[in-house]
Amino acid sequence: MRLSAKLFHILLPLIIIGCKREQRVFDPGSTGATPAGATVLNEVSAGQPPTQKAPLAYQQSAYTVAEGKRLYEAYNCVGCHAQGGGAIGPALMDSVWIYGSSLEQIHSTIVQGRPNGMPSFAGKIPDYQVWEIAAYVRSMSGLLPSDVAPSRSDHMQASLPESARQKEHPEQENQQPVEGPKQ
Amino acid sequence: MAERDLAQRRLLDVSPLPSVTFATRSITWWGTLGMMVIEGSVFALALAAYFYLHSRADTWPPGVLPPELFWGTLNTAIFLLSVIPTEWYRRRARRGDTTSVQIGMILSILFGLTIIFVRYKEMLHLNTDWTQTAYGSIVWLIMGLHITHLITDWVDSVVLTALFFSPHVEGKRFVDAEENASYWYFVVITWIPIYLVIYWAPRWLRS
Amino acid sequence: MSDQRAQLVLETEPAESAEIRAERLARVWTEPSGFLGWFRAVHHTTIGKRYIVTAFIFFLAAGLLAGAMRLQLAFPEAHIMGPDLYNQIFTMHGSVMMFLFAVPMMFEGLSVYLVPLMVGTRNIAFPRLNAYSYYLYVFGGVTLFAFFFVNSGPDRGWFAYVPLSGPDYAPGKRADIWAQLITFTEVSALAVAVEIVVTAFKLRAPGMSLNRIPIFVWGQVVTAFMVIFAMPGVVIASTMLLLDRTASTQFYNPAVGGDVLLYQHLFWWFGHPEVYIIFLPGTAIVSTIVATFSRRHVFGYLALVLSLIATGFIAFGLWVHHMFATGIPQMSESFFTAASMMIAIPAGTQIFCWIATVATGKIVLKSPMLWVLGFFFVFIIGGMTGIFVASVPVDLQVHDTYFVVAHFHYVLIGGAVFPLFGALAYWFPKITGRMLSETLGVWSFWLFAIGFNITFFPMHILGLRGMPRRVYTYPAGAGWTVLNQIESCGYILLFLGVLLFLLNVWHSLQRGAVAPANPWGAGGLEWATSSPPVPYNFLDLPTVNGREALWDAAPDQPVVVGLHEDTREILTTRLLDAEPEGRDEFPAPSIWPFVAAVVTTILFIGSIFRPVAVSIGAIPLAIALIGWFWPTRRESARRRERDVWQKET
């Protein structure tokens, strides 16, 4: 009895981790799907409670991070940031974070745009996809656990796969106040 | 026929049979042979994969020069030399000659040590790593497979040698010694095609 | 070596009474008791029983998963489950049935339990390896289900084609877990393969020359050889997949010289023989049961053995017929068509021999024979549809449709599961010492047979109506609905049939009639000992005088004496003519195989998350293996003084 209880306490976190890592949420609900930075007016599907926990969940699911990686290319982030090495835009796989390294900060960087070239994607990308991209961006500098970050992809190898990267501890973060996620 | 009871049963008396048997008469020998066949086919398929990937490539080796020959060739030579002490203690094992087996096994362990060291240098001087191209991956896979066998058999020899210096010297030990020798031959024999594929195939298939 | 030969003598008067000897043998051979004892067991009957029970549990689990699929497919555009769950379920169903049920049951379970008895020896060769392989198999299966329950079940199909299962398109750990499950099961299958070959080659009773080996043993030996040559294919394929995913190698990455078809070649090099690895034990069972219940030697022993071997060879010549649609050159297409058609010849030969046996014997319709007759009707249909998929142009139409699903369920359930139930009904008395109820047996047979055909026959039609495989749902207008619903109903009967079989087992374990040593009046050596067999299998090791040892035994058939009975000593004989040529002492029970299996499991699972776990785990594994092989002082001393050295010749 006691043993099984102990076992349960050991297994439970493992189970939760496992479940989270493999979570695949296809329909984020209307709030999650509303383009970030756009106003929510919605008669099509009943709104769902705003997901405050969203940021964490997005960093814990290998699927959402992989989706982020796919969108990073589909939405042509590669065009400026390359595979993270940076080109026109700053590198994303190093420890330098001009506008902050937290998921929320990256989210608002994408949504609001930043001076000197980073366009605002407000209204263009569903909110949940912004979170996915933000989560992937964090994985590029090894800030996500290796069993969540993507492995190598099926093209020329620019660098080590995200899952194998050393953690780049964010430094010289600009501490300017940055607004958190929408709703 | 547990239940049969006749006044006078015919019996097959097997008590004269030997209990220390070698080669095809020893069960261990057949077991080892089975393992060799399995691992042999793994090697064969890995090499087949190498040539399949070559058939799919336009340039070979892709983007790199063939590996330099020195360390690999050196190792092949040592491999071939190591057969001498091995064969010696294998024959002595048949006669139950403890001292010779002890000496022979220590010699072969030293050989093994040298080979593992040279193998390490080999890896350092390989012409590719496994993350760049499929060529690199298959080369490292084949090497890795062989190193695994190398180290396994070496540890095996060490343990067996230890047994030969313990109070556990008995008929079975000498059978084990012979098996150990034949397994070492397997490691040596498999190395030869691997050596040719890793070091010479890129030169012959150069394009 | 003349003085080292076994000689025939006449027993003047028994040296010791059978009771004393039996008591002594029992003391030496009885499995250790108690909680720890359970993990130290090494006798083939113990391990074999565990294999059979475990594999059957996995069979039930995978069967329930099939039920979930039938439920989802009973309605078009159903939302009972989403694609994510459905893909996990159909992948689990396939993988569990193939790797955790079919091979472990048909090959490992049955052969580990029966082969040593059938060749008349006291234990299987390499008993500790046998225990180790069993634990590895269990841990592999349990791990798979554990991950499935935390939503990490593999979802890429039991074949896990790249790049769909590769690092770029299969995020998370699901595909890695599949690859490691393969590693678990292949290691245990390979280990058993070696044990079976050596047992059948070296431990046969005196007189059981090659041409007297029971066909069941032949079947399992050929299967073992196929395992030995086929499994390395999937070893390499799944290792490369795992390396691609965890160590970012490039085997399957077309962008840098990798190739996606390489995986398919390697996988089917294993995957096609795999089908025969599952089917050959089935034919071996059929040959045995047909002979017993036709009350005659099976017709065409030589033909049967040769077709087993031929199947074993040809099976390696047709892996590409799973890849006809990948655009391979027409030349090799023709070759593989020819090979695929050719393999119908040995299969046909076997069928004809069995029919001949039936048609010239005296048939007793007990439930084992019923299952075998069921096998004929189901398997022949499956074999015939096999010709459709062997023909390239037709295969291009039916490949990856429900026609193929129907085909391989007819060959695999027909060729393996029907004989398996026959085998369980046939050997149940030997294994448990209780008889099964005939009535319940007959009922479960008919439920199963009818349910099976209702479930799977319509799939032929669905396939020809264009329904592809592995779809989690289908449009309402496609005209597939009614047939799918019929199939789903058939599943219920199938399920009841299995349930009734379980009820039968449970009931007879409670209060079944006690089984005599040889309830079917059969001819195999396994029937020479008591039911269930004594811990040492035979009081007197038997000698053999014909293919059906008990039927052909001379009235004064000699028995073997002169082995030490205070240790686990067994008799080794020569490969060809089974002439006695040596005595060997088998290892005693040990906890180390279990420990080694635990360590191996941790190593395998760890390597999914941290590749370095392989090198770290190697150290405790080495320690466990050393403990495994390290003898005790007493053993060594005893053996040393008894050692009789082989005379050099």
Next chain:
Amino acid sequence: MIAFLSDVPGFSGPQTPLEPAGPQALQIEHTLLLIFWITAVVTVIVFAVLTIGVLRRRVGGAGLPPPLPVDPKTERRTTWIVGGAIGVTVVLLFVMMISSFIASHRTAALAASSTMTINVYGHEWWWEIEYPNEAEPYRIVRTANEIHVPAGTVIDIHGTSRDVIHSFWAPNIHGKKDLLPGYWNDLTLEVDKPGTWRGQCAEFCGLQHAHMAFQIVAQSRDDFDKWFSSQLNPAPDPQTPQTIHGREVFLTHPCVMCHTIRGTTASSTVGPDLTHIASRTTIAAGTLVNNTGNLTGWIANAQSIKPGCRMPPNPMPASDLNDLVAYLETLR
């Protein structure tokens, strides 16, 4: 004989190998039916022999009779019978093998006479169709999930995959051919007469493998040429205020991140080209009939229809949605 099985109700339809609409499918059906009849007859005979054998040799009673002694005479006679049976098997197998060789050869032979190439790219989970044009590269037609072909013309389907392995299969016209990353595969096909046939992905390709269908629309030469030239045009400018606003919605919403509408600034190639979406009969890779209701529902929440597909849900005010759909429906 060929007529028989095809006319069995249920073996006809837009997606079955047993209602051939082209020479290859017909060729294959011949072989299929030949094998069917041979195996059917053999099966019946074997079953009969087996059943008779069992019934004739059955012994009742609970006890088991002692094993029969082997009688050399019966054995010899049986050997002849079994040998004969094996002989017949070999002959029949040979017949079926030759017939399938012939079928392979004939279907392959057609490739030589192909006069038109269509590129097919498999995507998770839709088909990108491209009509290449070396002579005038600016006159390339790109569409999705709907292949228009002129009837009676031999066409070379030249296919590969953009991600995982897919398999191109339109059973009424020809067998399947895999689309593999890193390979280009060719499938020759010819449709006899105008009509619409359904095809579907036959290689498991992930979450939405079940919803990855396409249409083959065979047209008379003139109809095809008309269709082709209309496909070459860019999207017409919207006329009504509603459709003008609809285009506005399209260009200011996530739609523009993935789709192309030639003639507007939308030019992303992640999703299907929508320049002539309204001219297609289905949407979402053959999942839904292309009508106002379905299109609206699909845009609003594709994930509820095709869970896991790449199209995100697009919650937006109903008015915007209606205008957007109205605009899309002008794109014929």
